[in-house]
Amino acid sequence: MASVAPSRLATLARLRSVIFQTSYNPTSQRTGAKYLKRRLRGPSMMDYYPQQLSFSAINKEFKGLDLIDEDEEQRLQDIVDKKKRGKGAPKKAKSAADSRRAQRKR
Structure with a gap:
């Protein structure tokens, strides 16, 4: 029996992938x-x-x-209390010059 050339098999695989819409990954x-x-x-x-x-x-x-979520009200009150003690989140910089990085570079 005669064997089929590898280039023919590669062409057949490429054609099969086109016909059956599969990916050709030789x-x-x-x-x-x-x-x-x-x-x-x-x-x-x-x-x-x-x-x-x-x-x-x-x-x-x-x-x-107008339902009131008591847990949310308590959370907001805790944030206000922390800010009064100076433990709140830092203010966001309005511009690049206001950022802490810009102050540190000077």
């Missing part, structure tokens, strides 16, 4: 196609975890209720 390099073809995890994760109700979402939906 050098067997890693392409990540396995991960790109895989089903996405996000939608099934969103279905698994139930939607959580929040006070802000309810207040947006029903304008007249």
Whole structure:
């Protein structure tokens, strides 16, 4: 039996990939196609975890209720108290000249 030339087999593989719309990878390099073809995890994760109700979402939906989130109010009060003691977050720089980096370079 006569064997088929390797160039003929390569041409056949290239033609097969065009016809069946697959990727032609004669050098067997890693392409990540396995991960790109895989089903996405996000939608099934969103279905698994139930939607959580929040006070802000309810207040947006029903304008007249004016519900008060006690945990959020406590958090805001804690921030005010920390700022009074000088333990709050630093102020953001309005420009590049106001930043701490610019002051350190001088």
